[in-house]
Amino acid sequence: MKRMVEFIVNGEAREMAVDGxxxxxxxxxxxxxxxxxxKGCDVGDCGACTVLVxxxxVNACLILAVEAEGRSVETVEGLQPGVDRLHPLQDAFMRHGASQCGFCTPGILMMAKKLLDDNPSPTDEEIRFGLSGNICRCTGYTKIFDAIKSAAREMEAARP
Known part of the structure; x- marks a missing residue:
């Protein structure tokens, strides 16, 4: 049975009929x-589907669409502040080669955004803990950590 659901996705109101x-x-x-x-594991283990609600x-594979009713959802597409600009995290990931196959990257970017929103200057240990629910099978994490630290410095320098 379908149910109408209204929520905000990347700042835009959405309404749709979804199965429960x-x-x-x-x-x-x-x-x-x-x-x-x-969609990685579809059971909440890999973090590839991480979005901000x-x-x-949250792992978007573990939350029902009807649970988003009246809530705000941010996906990796919502990170980019403009057509011709990348979010500092996206830019740093490119510059540091922090993704190889790229499958985990959207989820890691969303977790890193939350981490930097809460802690603008994280240590390696804080980054490790912050990304603990996100699995990357390619990079070994060193370049990911370098990119997050670089973005943190750039974001800190840009603050008024």
Whole structure:
């Protein structure tokens, strides 16, 4: 049975009819057309589907679309502040070669955003803890940590 759900995705109000058992991940990818959020394990183990719901990271594969009713959802597509600019995290990931296959990158970027929102100057240990729910099978994490630290410095320097 379908139910009407209204929520905000990347600052834009959305309304859609969804089955009660449809995951937020599937609704974002298939109904909204935002395919940046990846379906990895589909059981909440890998973090590839991490999005921010009301500013908190969640595995979109583990939350139902109906649970997003009246809430704000931010996906990796919402990071980019403009058509011709990248978020400092996105830019740093490119400059530091922090992704190889890129499948984990959207989820890691969203976790890193939350981490830097809460802690503008994290240590390696704080980054390790902050990303503990996100698995990367390619990079060995060193370049990811370097990119996050670089973005943190750039964001700190840009603050008034």
């Amino acid at each position: 058992c449809r995951s937020l991940l599937d609704a974002l990818r298939d109904d909204v057309g935002l395919t940046g959020t990846k 009301d500013g908190e990271p």
